[in-house]
């Protein structure tokens with residue numbers, strides 16, 4: 483007869499907030515601190531850009547990254563049809579750009595912003611901490627978002643302070659000593 487181990491007691495801690503409240507769900511998600519990026523693309527002879535904190539690395543070989551775009555975003559077609567995108571990881575002094583690229587028409591978002599046009603035609607923001615220029619690898623339908631997976635064709639980085647986003651506020655990361 484097989485020996486069954488004793489059940490491991492699990493502490494039943496009361497949830498801090500109600501588990502079924504959408505606002506609380508968003509607050510819980512916002513506890514996960516992220517960096518902030520601006521993703522751009524070039525489509526129909528126009529530049530498109532939006533603030534994005536869902537960026538993540540997926541695979542080192544091949545080099546794949548992902549982010550997710552809300553299906554209701556005005557730039558959905560541009561990002562899903564253009565064949566690629568660029569990610570600029572924002573440095574701490576670029577906080578205003580994070581706000582600028584979250585609302586308004588596209589011309590206003592890029593107005594007065596220092597940019598580099600890459601050989602892919604896509605813009606990246608100068609003064610960024612890092613950047614990744616990507617061809618579109620795969621689109622995954624996921625609820626009210628699409629997951630956009632890109633293959634990194636070119637990238638760069640520099641040593642500077644990162645802009646952070648945590649509990650709906652911008653902040654700065656500091657190394658613990």
Ligand SMILES: Cc1cc2nc3c(=O)[nH]c(=O)nc-3n(C[C@H](O)[C@H](O)[C@H](O)COP(=O)(O)O)c2cc1C
Nearest residue numbers: 532533534535536550551552555556583584585647
């Ligand atoms: C810090 C921050 C992170 C964001 N991350 C995302 C994201 O990962 N995906 C997304 O679809 N929208 C994200 N947004 C919202 C988009 O930037 C915003 O909805 C979009 O630029 C609005 O454009 P539209 O009104 O033209 O659709 C984020 C906004 C902020 C301020």
